[in-house]
Amino acid sequence: MRPIDLARTLIAFVVLVLLHFTLRPLLGWRVGPDFLVIALLLVAIRVRPGAAAVLGLAMGIVADSIELHAFGAGALAMCCVGFAASWLKAVFFADDMFLNAFFFFSGKWAFDVIFLLAERRVGGGELLRELLVWSPITAVVTALWGLLTLLILRPILRPSRT
Amino acid sequence: MSSVARTYGRRDTILLAGCVVLSLVALFLPERMREPIATTLRRTVLAPLVSLQSDAELSRRAWATREERVAARDSVTLRSMSLDALSAENARLRDLLGLGARLRWGFVPAEVLSGRGVGEQYTMPLSAGARAGVREFSPVVAPEGLVGVVKTADPTMSIAIMWSHPDFRVSAMAADGSAFGIVAAHLGSGPERYLLEMRGVPVRGTIPPGTEIVTSGLGGTFPRGIPVGVVLGELETSELWARTYLLRPAVLPSAVSAVMVLLPARADSGVAGVWQTGQGTLAATRAIVNAGDSIFRKSAMDSARTRTAADSLSRAAATAEPRR
Numbered sequence: 070m071r072p073i074d075l076a077r078t079l080i081a082f083v084v085l086v087l088l089h090f091t092l093r094p095l096l097g098w099r100v101g102p103d104f105l106v107i108a109l110l111l112v113a114i115r116v117r118p119g120a121a122a123v124l125g126l127a128m129g130i131v132a133d134s135i136e137l138h139a140f141g142a143g144a145l146a147m148c149c150v151g152f153a154a155s156w157l158k159a160v161f162f163a164d165d166m167f168l169n170a171f172f173f174f175s176g177k178w179a180f181d182v183i184f185l186l187a188e189r190r191v192g193g194g195e196l197l198r199e200l201l202v203w204s205p206i207t208a209v210v211t212a213l214w215g216l217l218t219l220l221i222l223r224p225i226l227r228p229s230r231t
Numbered sequence: 232m233s234s235v236a237r238t239y240g241r242r243d244t245i246l247l248a249g250c251v252v253l254s255l256v257a258l259f260l261p262e263r264m265r266e267p268i269a270t271t272l273r274r275t276v277l278a279p280l281v282s283l284q285s286d287a288e289l290s291r292r293a294w295a296t297r298e299e300r301v302a303a304r305d306s307v308t309l310r311s312m313s314l315d316a317l318s319a320e321n322a323r324l325r326d327l328l329g330l331g332a333r334l335r336w337g338f339v340p341a342e343v344l345s346g347r348g349v350g351e352q353y354t355m356p357l358s359a360g361a362r363a364g365v366r367e368f369s370p371v372v373a374p375e376g377l378v379g380v381v382k383t384a385d386p387t388m389s390i391a392i393m394w395s396h397p398d399f400r401v402s403a404m405a406a407d408g409s410a411f412g413i414v415a416a417h418l419g420s421g422p423e424r425y426l427l428e429m430r431g432v433p434v435r436g437t438i439p440p441g442t443e444i445v446t447s448g449l450g451g452t453f454p455r456g457i458p459v460g461v462v463l464g465e466l467e468t469s470e471l472w473a474r475t476y477l478l479r480p481a482v483l484p485s486a487v488s489a490v491m492v493l494l495p496a497r498a499d500s501g502v503a504g505v506w507q508t509g510q511g512t513l514a515a516t517r518a519i520v521n522a523g524d525s526i527f528r529k530s531a532m533d534s535a536r537t538r539t540a541a542d543s544l545s546r547a548a549a550t551a552e553p554r555r
Binding site: 086087090091092093094095096097117118119120122123125126129130131133134135140141142144145148149152156187 | 242243245246247250251253254255257258259260270272273276277280281283284286287290291
């Protein structure tokens, strides 16, 4: 990745992290968008899978510090999702809105599945309800916000011409 | 090319495995080890982000509760607006308590039951009835003076007519007793409808404006000395042998919310000294002047007696000297 592209990606990443800690609590929705997952996915498709996994681990640890009961669960989910997103970038992330939305949706749902299973806080019917009802809804919302973010940040995220 | 890709792939896999292991370690860390790490992160890297999140939460709550805050502010404003009315009512109730303390016995406190509507602005239902001792023609009074008279007394409630009723009459006099007459509602129009007029005052009895008019006690219904109103001026009438005066009532109908009904025994025994009328003030002034005169007379007599005694002694001493 060229330095200019790296700087642009970094700007988009910072903006999304800031949105996660400002816009998300401001909205206060039960199924709010997960800007951290969007940020991770946007970076992951531009770096190697290993780097994406390390970034996911770092983001997960930082995010888990706020919720002590889930310390480590978010890190595990983030590094797996980051690695998978980077590995699958050739398949997804064509310049197609539907595929991009599906990419965000899958990333968020996968994150929730790994997080909830690793966290081991809920189980039984409640876990199923979380995995099959709330997580998909949250993933859809995240996908929609991810698309919006892509549209807004398109000038920044577009690769520079050589 | 293939070996480079394999190398990258292996390195990525190793990194993923390392990350997964680290995550699992973090996940299964004991509480006492997990807490310091999280605290350090929260106080360093995450501090600005946590602050941002906190501000955003506060902003959302402020936005979500804006309607409640507006409603609360409106309620406070409304309450502050009604404070004046409450203060006035408080003062009035205190006055009523003061009146009760001065009357001491023979009265029934009563509340005016409902707001007066169209067509009944001259009567008022009272919360006290015959069971409490209220009888027909019992005087209804307030701290300021006369309100009206009971028209009908049911067991639990009674209905009184106010002084503004066209049938209301009371025998009245100037507070100093210089003129007598009959007070009734002034049946004028507009705001003047809520004034009184004192009719039948003899031509020789001129009452200057500002004179206080009280009940005269004639007729037996109202005891003597209840304030009725204050003279505003003389009315021009066709009567040649009597004067008519316009009075400002002592009690305003809008201010009546709680009253006292005087029981027959109390009305018969009088209410002297309960209301501080001009007559009472005059009497008090006279009493003070008289008392001062008495003291002066007594001291003058004492000094005269002392002088007489001194003279007697000196005379006795003078007559005793030659005998020696």
